[in-house]
Amino acid sequence: MRFVTSAIALLASTQLASGYTIKADGVNCRSGPGTSYSVVRSYNSGNDVTLSCQTSGETIKGDSLWDKTQHGCYVADYYVQTGTSGYVAKKCGSTGGGGSTGGGSSSGYCKSVNAASLNLIKEFEGFVKSPAPDPIGLPTVGYGHLCQTKGCKEVKYKFPLTQATAEALLKDDIPKYTCLGKYLNGKVKLNDYQWGALVSWVFNVGCGNAKSSNLVKRLNAGENPNTVIAGELPKWNKAGGRVLSGLTRRRNAEVKLAKTPSSKQAYPSCK
Template sequence: MKVNKLLAAGVTGVLALAGVMVAEFEGEVRTGYVDPVGVVTACFGHTQTAELDKAYTETECLNLFAMDLGDHNEQLLRSVKQPLSTSEHAAYLSFHYNVGAGNFRSSTLLKYLNNGERVKACNELPRWVYADGRKLAGLVKRRELERQLCLSELNNA
C-alpha cells in the first residue's frame, strides 16, 4: 500500500508506519469473505461490519482501514502501561490489529511489557503464528517482521 493513500485517509505517524505493515499482510480484498478462522472479513482485515460477498470501493476500504487502525491504537494504548518507542508501538499495533484486543489484553506479551521487560515482550511475538490450530506461513513471516521492528530501537536487544 502506498503511504500517500494512508495519508489521504488521515493516517499519520506511527499509525502510517503500522498501517503499511498491516496492509501488506492483511491484503486488500474488496469483497466480503470468510477468513481462515471463519470470520467474515473485507478490505484490509476489517471484521466489525464486514458483509459476506458485499463489494467495497477503494475509498470505503481506506476509510474502514483508517477507522480500524485508530480504534486498535486506542485499545492498545489503554492496555499498555509503559512508554513505547515508535518501533515498538508500530509492531504492537500490527499485532493487536491481527489478534484483537481480547487476545492482546490476556497475553503474556502484555504482562512482560507492562512489567518493563521490553525485550521479552518483543520476543513473545513469534509465538502467535497459529490460526484455528494451524501454523500459517504468513503469520510466521508477519510475527518475525513485527519482532524485528519491535526490537529495533531497544538498546539492550
C-alpha cells in the same frame, strides 16, 4: 440545559432501566463497549433487556453509546429501542467495563500508527474489495476489516472498495486496536515503531487476547520492550489451532519493525 441533563442522569442512576427491546436479529452482546471485544451472547429482534448502566464506546451507525445489560455484557445502543439517543441509565465506570489493567494509563497515547506500521498491516491483511471469508472462514473486507453485519453493511464505503477507500476504512478501524494503551501501566515507554508493531499484533489477535497476554504482563513488569516483543510475538503464529506460515512471517516482520530506532514516543503519550 446542563442542569436538566444532570437531573435526568441523577434520576436514572437511582434505578435500573428495564423493558427495552432489541430491534434487530443477531445483535452481539460483548465483553466491552466495542466490536473488538469478545462476543458473550447474542440477542434477536424483540428480546427485552434491562440496562444496569451505559457508557461511551466505539461509534456504531453514528451512535457511540453502549448499554450494559442484565447479562453483564455490552450492546451498541443503536440496536436497543430506548426511544432516545441519550442516557436512560446511570453511567458505567470510567473504563466503561472494558477494564484497564495495571492501574491504567494516560489517555494521551497514540490512536493511530506511523506509515511503516500501516503498510505492514496492509501487506499482511491483503486487499479484499468485497466481503469474503479469510483463511479461517471469517468474513472480511478491505485490509482486514472483520464484518459485523451480514454483507458488511456497517461499512460506509461503497463496494467494491478501491485501495484508497480500503485504506480509509483501515484508518477508521485502527483506533479500536490501540486498546493496548488501556492495559499498560503508564510506566512502559514505547516509540512509534514499537507501538505500531504491537498495534499490528493486536489488530490480528484482538484486544481480549492482548489484555490477558504474557506480553502485557512482562511490559508492565518493566522488561525491555524489544526483548519482550522479540520473545512473545513469535508465539502468536497459530489460527484455528494450526501454525500458519503467513502469521509466522507477520510476527517476524513486526519484531523487525519494533527494532527500528526512533526518538518519537507513542506511549504513554503521543509526541
